[in-house]
Amino acid sequence: MHLVVVGLNHRTAPIALRERLAFSERQIPWALRTLLARSEAIESVILSTCNRIELYAVLRHAEDDNLLVQFLSLEHNVPEAEFAGHLYRHHDLEAVRHLFRVSTGLDSLVIGEPQILRQVRDAFAIATECGAAGMLLNALFRAAIATGKRARTETDIGRGGFSIGHAAVDLARSIFGSLNGATILILGAGKMSELTARHLVANGTRFVVVANRTYEKACDLAARLGGSAIRYDEFAEALALADIVISSTSSPVPIIHRETILPVLRRRRGRPLFLIDIALPRDIAPDVGDLESVFLYDIDDLEEVVQEMARERAGEAQRVEAIIAEEAAKFMTWRRSLEAAPLVAGIRKKYEEIRQSELERLRRQHPDLPERVWRSIERATRSMMNRAARDPILRLKEAAGQEGQAKAFDLISAAREIFALQNGFLEPPVADQTVELPNAEEEGAAEVSPDPASAPSCVEEPPR
Amino acid sequence: MTSAAVHLIALALYIAASVFYGANLSLKVPGFLRSARLFFVLGLLFHTAAIGTFCVQVQRSPFSSAFGTLSIAAWTVALLYLPAEFFWHLPALGTLAVPLSSLLLFSALLRSHAALASDPIMQSSSTNIHVFLILLSFALLSLAACCAVFYVWQYRLLKRHKPSGLFRRLPPLETVDSIALQLVALALPLLTVGIALGAVAAAGGGLHGNWMVDPHTIATVVAWLVYGAYLLMRTVGGWRGTRPQYLLIAGLVVTVAIFFIPSTTHRFP
Numbered sequence: 051m052h053l054v055v056v057g058l059n060h061r062t063a064p065i066a067l068r069e070r071l072a073f074s075e076r077q078i079p080w081a082l083r084t085l086l087a088r089s090e091a092i093e094s095v096i097l098s099t100c101n102r103i104e105l106y107a108v109l110r111h112a113e114d115d116n117l118l119v120q121f122l123s124l125e126h127n128v129p130e131a132e133f134a135g136h137l138y139r140h141h142d143l144e145a146v147r148h149l150f151r152v153s154t155g156l157d158s159l160v161i162g163e164p165q166i167l168r169q170v171r172d173a174f175a176i177a178t179e180c181g182a183a184g185m186l187l188n189a190l191f192r193a194a195i196a197t198g199k200r201a202r203t204e205t206d207i208g209r210g211g212f213s214i215g216h217a218a219v220d221l222a223r224s225i226f227g228s229l230n231g232a233t234i235l236i237l238g239a240g241k242m243s244e245l246t247a248r249h250l251v252a253n254g255t256r257f258v259v260v261a262n263r264t265y266e267k268a269c270d271l272a273a274r275l276g277g278s279a280i281r282y283d284e285f286a287e288a289l290a291l292a293d294i295v296i297s298s299t300s301s302p303v304p305i306i307h308r309e310t311i312l313p314v315l316r317r318r319r320g321r322p323l324f325l326i327d328i329a330l331p332r333d334i335a336p337d338v339g340d341l342e343s344v345f346l347y348d349i350d351d352l353e354e355v356v357q358e359m360a361r362e363r364a365g366e367a368q369r370v371e372a373i374i375a376e377e378a379a380k381f382m383t384w385r386r387s388l389e390a391a392p393l394v395a396g397i398r399k400k401y402e403e404i405r406q407s408e409l410e411r412l413r414r415q416h417p418d419l420p421e422r423v424w425r426s427i428e429r430a431t432r433s434m435m436n437r438a439a440r441d442p443i444l445r446l447k448e449a450a451g452q453e454g455q456a457k458a459f460d461l462i463s464a465a466r467e468i469f470a471l472q473n474g475f476l477e478p479p480v481a482d483q484t485v486e487l488p489n490a491e492e493e494g495a496a497e498v499s500p501d502p503a504s505a506p507s508c509v510e511e512p513p514r
Numbered sequence: 515m516t517s518a519a520v521h522l523i524a525l526a527l528y529i530a531a532s533v534f535y536g537a538n539l540s541l542k543v544p545g546f547l548r549s550a551r552l553f554f555v556l557g558l559l560f561h562t563a564a565i566g567t568f569c570v571q572v573q574r575s576p577f578s579s580a581f582g583t584l585s586i587a588a589w590t591v592a593l594l595y596l597p598a599e600f601f602w603h604l605p606a607l608g609t610l611a612v613p614l615s616s617l618l619l620f621s622a623l624l625r626s627h628a629a630l631a632s633d634p635i636m637q638s639s640s641t642n643i644h645v646f647l648i649l650l651s652f653a654l655l656s657l658a659a660c661c662a663v664f665y666v667w668q669y670r671l672l673k674r675h676k677p678s679g680l681f682r683r684l685p686p687l688e689t690v691d692s693i694a695l696q697l698v699a700l701a702l703p704l705l706t707v708g709i710a711l712g713a714v715a716a717a718g719g720g721l722h723g724n725w726m727v728d729p730h731t732i733a734t735v736v737a738w739l740v741y742g743a744y745l746l747m748r749t750v751g752g753w754r755g756t757r758p759q760y761l762l763i764a765g766l767v768v769t770v771a772i773f774f775i776p777s778t779t780h781r782f783p
Contacts, residue, residue: 204544209682220682224672227686320754322687339675343755351675362679 051092052111053186055145056118056137057104060159063136071126071133073098075176082182085121090114093184095177095191097152099169101159106149108186112141146190146381150374153198155207162207162363167198190381197377204373205366209359214242215249217355218326218347222250222294225322225345233257235292237285238299239264239271242328246296247275259292261285263299286310290317294324297333306334311341318343326352389462390446397443397465401435517571518626520564521585525623527557528592528616535608539683547605554599554612558592561619565589572630575637577645580625586646588618590653598657602693606685610660640711647708648734652769654701655741659766661685661694662759669756694762695748698741705738733772740765 058068073081078096085094085107093108105118119137123130140148148157153170155162174191177183183191202208219229226232232255236243239262247258258277261284262268268279280288289295289310299305306325315323325346327334332348339346347355409431413424446465534550537543565585569576576582595611598604668684712734744761747753 206679221672223686224668224681224684225687227689319752322754339673342757345672347675354675358679 051186052109052114053106053142053145053190054109054112054115054118055104055106055140055148056115056122057097057102058133058136058138059102059104059157062138063133067133067136068101068103070128071103071122073103073125077125078173078176079180081121081125082177082180084125085118086182088117088121090117093187094182095173095187097170097173099166102152102157104152106145106187106190108184115139115141143378143382146193146378147374149190149194150197150378153194154201154370154374155198156367156370156374160212161360161367162202162209163212164202164208167195167202170198171195186385189384193377193381197374200377201370201373205369207363207366207370209363212356212359213245213249214328214349214352214356215246217352217359218246218294218296219249219253220359221345221347221352221355222255222324223253225324226293229254230256232293233259233291234277234294234296235285235288236260236271236275237295237297237305237333238262238329239267240298240300243296243298244271244274246326246328250294251275255294259288261288286314289314292323293321294326296326296328298328299333301329301333302331304331304333304335306338308335308338308341311338311344315341315343328352386462393462393465394443394446397439397446401439405431405435515567517564517568518623520560520567521619521623521626524557524561524564525616525619527553527560528612528619531557531608532613532616535605535612539606539609540680550605550608550612551599554592554595554608558589558596561585561589561592574630575642577642578630578637580628581622583645583649584618584622584625587649587652588615588622590649591615591618591656594650594653594657598693602689604685604689604693606664606683607657607660610663611657614656614660638715640715644708644711644715647704647711651701651705651708652737654697654704655737655762655766655769658694658697658701659762661690661697662762665690665694665759666756666763669759691754691759694759695745698745698748698762702738702741702745705734705741709734709738728777729772729775730777733769733775736772737765737769740769 058071060068073096078098081096082094085091085105090110091107091114092110095106097104097106103122105122107115107118109115109117119130119134122128122133138148149170151157153167155164155166158166170191174183174187174195177187177191222229222232229250232250234247234250234255234257236247236258239260251258256276258272258275260268260272260275260277260279261282262271262279263282265279265281268282272279289306290313295306297306311323320343322343322345325334325338325344327346327348330349334346334348336346336348338344409427412427442465446462531550531553534546534553538546538550565576565582568582568585572578572582576586591611592615595608595615598607598611664685665687668681668687668690671678671681671684672687712731716731740761744758744765748758
């Protein structure tokens, strides 16, 4: 059995091609069943997002990966020649490493973005639900999810803002600590304001006030955010109550000046004020940022924060690669043990069968021997067989634990030949069989949801 | 084992903790914070044992010598940092508080052979309470000054408009500002009682010379005035931002500087 991944992503294929080969969530269960109807495929998971389409499969033979390419072509009615050159193919250890890079966010368009982990979980859940993920892919995807979580816990790969909204939250937290008691004032009921405010609300801010030239639009946005609306000409009064101001009006000139803010600061008694100006042209005069306890960030400043965090995350890539190498090695050790364990059991069983057969023959030839003699013969033959099997079994167990995969598999294949145990390996069990996973995190495993209704959404577009 | 040796072990543990706290702030490697906490707690335990050993060895109040007084000063800073670490969840403060404690302990060890005062006034409970309260209040004010340092640091990073990722690891402005206020609010009553006890003892003839112009007395009164003004302006005057933080820092620096001027009356044979 071989682990294989065939796919294309944002680096290898343009969006025009990816969208022709993408699977919708409704299509995936049917596609998995179609794929597994082929005898060469034993297990399969399909990961299809905005930025990648990947088929993970357990195949009887490594060269059967062409089956996956044919499958893609037939499912989407796209000639192979049009996309074959954009594909990547990985086998066994490289396939494991690839999936781990995906789940940790190293392979993402925005390094470290968190959505991919959920998308990997969802893909696994769908495959589990329809019985397409067997023992090997079950273990692999659980390990991938655990590795993704570990990388995000032990490194900063997932920290920091991925968008302007995230950056705003990070900055607000650095000023106010908890956002639970903070009040947001939104000037201008536009899309960017709403998006930024949603991030803040999602992180604990409870009080939202919206002001817009068109009062009805202010009311609509306030309703969506769970806040209240005020008339546009009342916003100066509302400034004194706001801790965070998000301004994105279509005014051609600044609407907030030093003179607007000075009385606000007196009323706020020096409490910090965070101003987010995402309008173009700017709504807030730049010299407002020079005032004591006022933190003014325009769209360039926020993007710089996002870029700075992206650079820091990129710097974490090496540490994540080390985690991936470690987890991939653990997974492959476990996988080799799968090969070795049944072989060891097979050898023991074979020796025992030989011993029992010879004992039976002896009993027929010497039926009058006393029972105590038979017990001695039993003990002697058992000891003889154990000693004969001891060294081969030890060597096989050592080989299963070795790093050098090729050598281990050679030894195991040779042992299979020597002991004539061609069928001494596990057949994939049914999908609901639980598997002992090396270093699996129970939380990660428990969070796998079999609900395919949750639609994996695209990664938020990176800031311009 | 002598108390100086146990003190030395405590100092080594504090220094190790300081290194790990600093590394945790700058590198955020998992395990650094755990190591920092482990070394710090061990250091505090050894320090406590060291003070106990010293008291047993000299059979006198630890304030009978400069060594003992400075050791207690270091110990109170470390002891008061403990709730900040586990109650306020402010491990970044360890980057300053634990080195401060280390510095005080190092200063103490430099004076480990200082003569012990045998003047009976040093054995009276009111004197010991007076000194302990002063040290306790200074420890609280030191931690408040550490909070102020972080406030100023974070404030400047955020004002730059292009902050490095460090802003995410420094404590939030409102958090350190609030903690500094609480620390000063705790320190001032202790300082007041400490000063009062000292004044009563001095007025009763416990000090030789004009204790009112003694640098130690002046330092303590200056601290009382500065931090009293801070508390008043912060609570009643609504004073916020960087200026109160500068006052916290400057107040401590000036007070400590005056304190190191040799005393004219706090000398006990």
